[in-house]
Amino acid sequence: MLILRIMQPLDGTDTRLLSAMAKDPRGTVVALAQKLGLSRNTVQARMAQLEKKHAFLSFERRINPVALGYPLTAFITVHVQQQKLASLAQDLADIPEILEGFGLTGSADLLLRVVALDAEDLYRINGKILGCDGVDRTDTALAMREMIPYRVQPLLGRRAGA
Numbered sequence: 001m002l003i004l005r006i007m008q009p010l011d012g013t014d015t016r017l018l019s020a021m022a023k024d025p026r027g028t029v030v031a032l033a034q035k036l037g038l039s040r041n042t043v044q045a046r047m048a049q050l051e052k053k054h055a056f057l058s059f060e061r062r063i064n065p066v067a068l069g070y071p072l073t074a075f076i077t078v079h080v081q082q083q084k085l086a087s088l089a090q091d092l093a094d095i096p097e098i099l100e101g102f103g104l105t106g107s108a109d110l111l112l113r114v115v116a117l118d119a120e121d122l123y124r125i126n127g128k129i130l131g132c133d134g135v136d137r138t139d140t141a142l143a144m145r146e147m148i149p150y151r152v153q154p155l156l157g158r159r160a161g162a
Contacts, residue, residue: 010055010159013038017046018055019156061150065099070115073143074122076129077108084134085109091132097125108139 010018013036020032027035033043050056065073080088085103092098092112101112112129116122122140129138 008053010050012160013042014046014050014055015156015159017043018050019153019160022153022156065115070097070117072116072118072122073146074114074116075141075143076112076114076126077104077139077141078110078112078129079107079136079138080109081134081136082109088132088134091134092129095125095128097121098129 016036017032017038020035021027024031029040029043029047032038033040036043038046078092089101092101092110095114097114097116099113099115101110103109104111114122114125116125122142126138126140129135
């Protein structure tokens with residue numbers, strides 16, 4: 001279960017460290033320390049604190065589903081029976097092709113990001129979602145191409161300038 005935590009704002013050193021890590025994710029602690037003009041111990045301590053604060057996402061987010069044979073990405077909005085939302089979340093989590101899901105405000109209740117082998121597989125996945133107890137209907141939009149890749153560097157830059 002994902003629990004959102006309210007983090008204390010990062011200071012300038014944390015922001016600089018995260019920015020350097022985003023630019024060179026394979027950089028060593030020693031290389032980061034040299035680049036930032038900090039001691040190795042300071043960098044290690046800061047990284048441990050950032051880890052403890054859940055500032056890092058899982059490595060799993062870096063694995064491209066295309067490399068696993070899933071070239072199609074789709075976004076499925078789901079309209080649900082509200083009283084069944086809690087049990088529905090677990091049923092949806094049991095469908096491996098659903099990469100992530102968000103509760104929404106507005107006309108739809110959930111937004112799911114799914115991957116599929118092809119159009120027929122997407123149809124099968126949509127059927128599995130529709131078969132979950134509590135789902136009233138779905139709307140599916142196929143992603144034609146990624147226009148803006150996942151990024152946080154602009155946010156880090158903005159924080160550094162604040």
